[in-house]
Every structure is written in C-alpha cells, then in structure tokens.
Amino acid sequence: MSDTIRLTPSEVRTLAEGTLKHWGFGFDHVDAIAAMLATCQLDDCQSHGLFRLFMCIETARQGRAALAAEPVLTLDESAVVRADAGGAISLRAVQAGLPHLVERARRHGVAVLAVNHCYHFSALWPEIEQLTAQGLAAFSMVPSHAWVAPAGGTRGALGTNPLAFGWPRPAAPEPFVFDFATSAFARGEIELYARAGRPLPEGVALDAAGQPTTDPQAAMAGAMCTFGGYKGSALSIMVELMAGPLIGDLTSLDSMAHSQGQPEAPCHGQIIMAFDPERLSGGAQEESDARAERLFAEIGAQGARLPSQRRFAARARNLERGYVEISEALHRDLLALRD
C-alpha cells in the first residue's frame, strides 16, 4: 500500500473512541463500536474497519439515532431472545442478547436472537465468531438501505443484505466462517472505489437510468446489482424477509425512507440464529466433527481456500508485527471528523 501509516491496535481504538466520544455516543456504545472497528481493521477488512467511522458519525450528525440508549431484553423460557436496541447502534443490543442466545441454543438445540430498532453499520463475522467459540453453528443476516436492484430490475429495492455463517471446528485453529453482501459489492467497497477514483468491474452496478456502469459515483446515484444474478437476488429477498418482517422490523425500502436520503447507517433489525451440534447430531458430535473435517480436508487438498483464511492470516500477521496499515488520506479524513 503506498502512502500508508501504521497504527498499533491501541492507537486504532483510541482514534475511534475519541471520535465517538466527541460526537456524543454513550460510554458503552463508544466501547462496543470502537471494539468492532478495531476488530475489523485488525483483519484488514478495509470496508468495515475504521472507514465505517464515517457512517457512525454521520448517524450521530443526523440526530435520529439514540446515541446512549440501553438495550431492553425480552426473555421467556422459549428459544426466542428479543433485544430492543431503542434506536441505538446495534452492537450493545447484540452483546446483551448473545449470552442468552447461547444458553437457549444449548437448552433447545436451536435458538434465535431478534434484535430490533437498531442502526447497523458493521460486519457480521465478529458476532458469528463469538458463537463458534462457544461450539455453536450460527447464521446472521441484516437488511440495509434499498441500494440494490433485484435481478431483472432497474432501481434499488433490496439492501446489500449480508449473510454470515459460522461452523465451530474444535480440532482446527479457526472456525469455518463466511460473511458477504448479497450484492455483487458491499456499499462500503463501492465507496472505497469512489474515494480512490477507480472504475468498478463490469456487472456490479447500474446508473440512474438503469444502464450498466463502471463509474462508482454513477453507481451510488443509481443501483447496485446482486451477486450471482437471480440466485443472489433470491437470497437477498430472503435476508429482507428473515431480518425484517419475520422479526417485526423494517425492510431496506423502509430503512431508506426512514433516513430521508441522508447517508446515515441503515435502521432496521438483525436476526442471529444459533445451533448446538451436540444436541442436533443426536449425541454423535465426534463423528459429525470428523465428517466435517474430511470435507474441509478435501477442499484444502484441491488447493481451494476456505472463506476467512485471508482474514485469519491478516489477523495473525498484524498481531505479530503489532500494527495495521491504513492510507494517509483515510487517516487525515478520520482525524478531521473531530473538527
């Protein structure tokens, strides 16, 4: 990377915390948001590391979000845990709900955490990894803003709608995790192309007239495409339904209307599902683990890499050398958020 600066993990935290405090986020939200940004930056997730501080601050600037609201949990004996974020950024509500999700998944075999009424800006894999670390398999999904055209459509109706999955691997150093937008590119990725003045690849976006474009600015004024044509489009609709109406929350269309066209974080819900392999394998977990490992071994034997391997390698490298690298331009613009 040319024109980069090095930041230690604690410098990343300090930069994020100072900016969030400056904009009035409550103490616990500052902690949760800064931890998420630092976790993503450590894994070289450029679109959802420190870069996402811009979206957080824009959310504060717009004045609709509750910057210090404490989550309210609704708990009964069932497998459903509900966490109302009260119009705050999602992370505190997710953290409040996760221990109950784990306990319910162990008790029932399967459990669901429905997070409602939240602003959401983050990657999903850090929460998935918290569940795989507990020996659970997990899914998570969120809508976003209606930036993405359905396959065959010409204007935004769907969100970038990430879908994340994790599988615990007790005998391996890391779990199996994937986490990706159901749009061809995440919005954050398009924003990074726009910042760098680079053209997009073909097939990623449409302009405001519904015509294919490689211009990131035209893409942001028009619509993004789903990945994999009609297949990604169907998965994206599933994310809308599962993390929206199913849990009594907004779709990406609703979120876009709520934000009145302002560039704040999307406002909606999040669904996280956890599965206990010990319960679901009927007491045959060792055999099940071995079967899963044979599958991973065959994939590796073909020279194919598993999702998250780049991320885990980046984490190990950055931890060993004691710093992450970001561009000087990004660092300068992040510091200017306090002006």
Ligand code: NDP
């Ligand atoms: P990427 O396209 O960067 O990566 C998607 C996944 O595929 C990762 O798990 C990645 O692993 C894996 N992968 C990439 N290349 C390969 C390969 N050659 N072989 C095997 N696996 C591979 O993700 P996106 O840009 O779509 O999303 C980035 C982040 O943005 C996600 O964390 C997502 O949650 C977040 N996001 C959040 C949204 C929100 O509304 N909050 C909306 C959209 C996205 P690896 O990381 O190791 O490369």
Ligand code: PYC
């Ligand atoms: O990158 O698509 C995205 C995104 C939406 C909300 C947060 N990130």
